Amino acid sequence: MERTFIAIKPDGVQRGLVAEIISRFERKGFKLVAIKIVVPSKQFAQKHYHDLKERPFFNGLCDFLSSGPVVAMVWEGEGAITYGRKLIGATDPQKSEPGTIRGDLAVVVGRNIIHGSDGPETAKDEINLWFKGEELV
Numbered sequence: 001m002e003r004t005f006i007a008i009k010p011d012g013v014q015r016g017l018v019a020e021i022i023s024r025f026e027r028k029g030f031k032l033v034a035i036k037i038v039v040p041s042k043q044f045a046q047k048h049y050h051d052l053k054e055r056p057f058f059n060g061l062c063d064f065l066s067s068g069p070v071v072a073m074v075w076e077g078e079g080a081i082t083y084g085r086k087l088i089g090a091t092d093p094q095k096s097e098p099g100t101i102r103g104d105l106a107v108v109v110g111r112n113i114i115h116g117s118d119g120p121e122t123a124k125d126e127i128n129l130w131f132k133g134e135e136l137v
C-alpha cells in the first residue's frame, strides 16, 4: 500500500497544531504507520531538502526546519502521496484553497507548517531518511 512522509514543521508544533493536522489525515481515512518527534540537525535538514540546494531560500529553510521539534510521520493508504498533498494545499498559503491545512492555518510560505512528499521516489527516500525499518508498523 502507498506510503507518504509527512512532517509537522517547528512552526506547526509551536503553534499547537499537531492534533488538528493528525486529525485531518485520520478523518480522511489514512493509516498512521510511524510517528516520532525530533529536532533535526541543520545537516539533516539539508539532506531532507537537498533538491532545493540551489534556491536562494535554502539556507533559511534548513535553519528553520532545524530550529525546534518536528513531528515526523508516515501515512499509508490508496493515493496517500497525491491526496496528502491535496490535504496540505499549495506551497504558498496565500494560494492554498480554504479547506486545506495551509489554506486554513498558515499565512506565509516560509512558515507553512507542514511538509508532504511530492512523489513515489521522494516518499521512499524521505521515509528511509527519517525512519528505520523497525519504526514502521
Ligand code: ATP
Pocket: 052, 057, 061, 090, 091, 092, 109, 110, 111, 112, 114, 115, 116, 117, 118
Ligand atoms: P514541502 O516540501 O515543505 O512539503 P512544497 O513541496 O509545497 O513544500 P517546495 O518547493 O518543496 O514546496 O519547497 C519546500 C519549502 O521551501 C516550502 O514548504 C517552503 O517552506 C519553502 N519555500 C518554498 N518556496 C519559498 C520561497 N519562495 N521563499 C521562502 N521559502 C520557500
Ligand code: MG
Pocket: 116, 118
Ligand atoms: Mg517539497
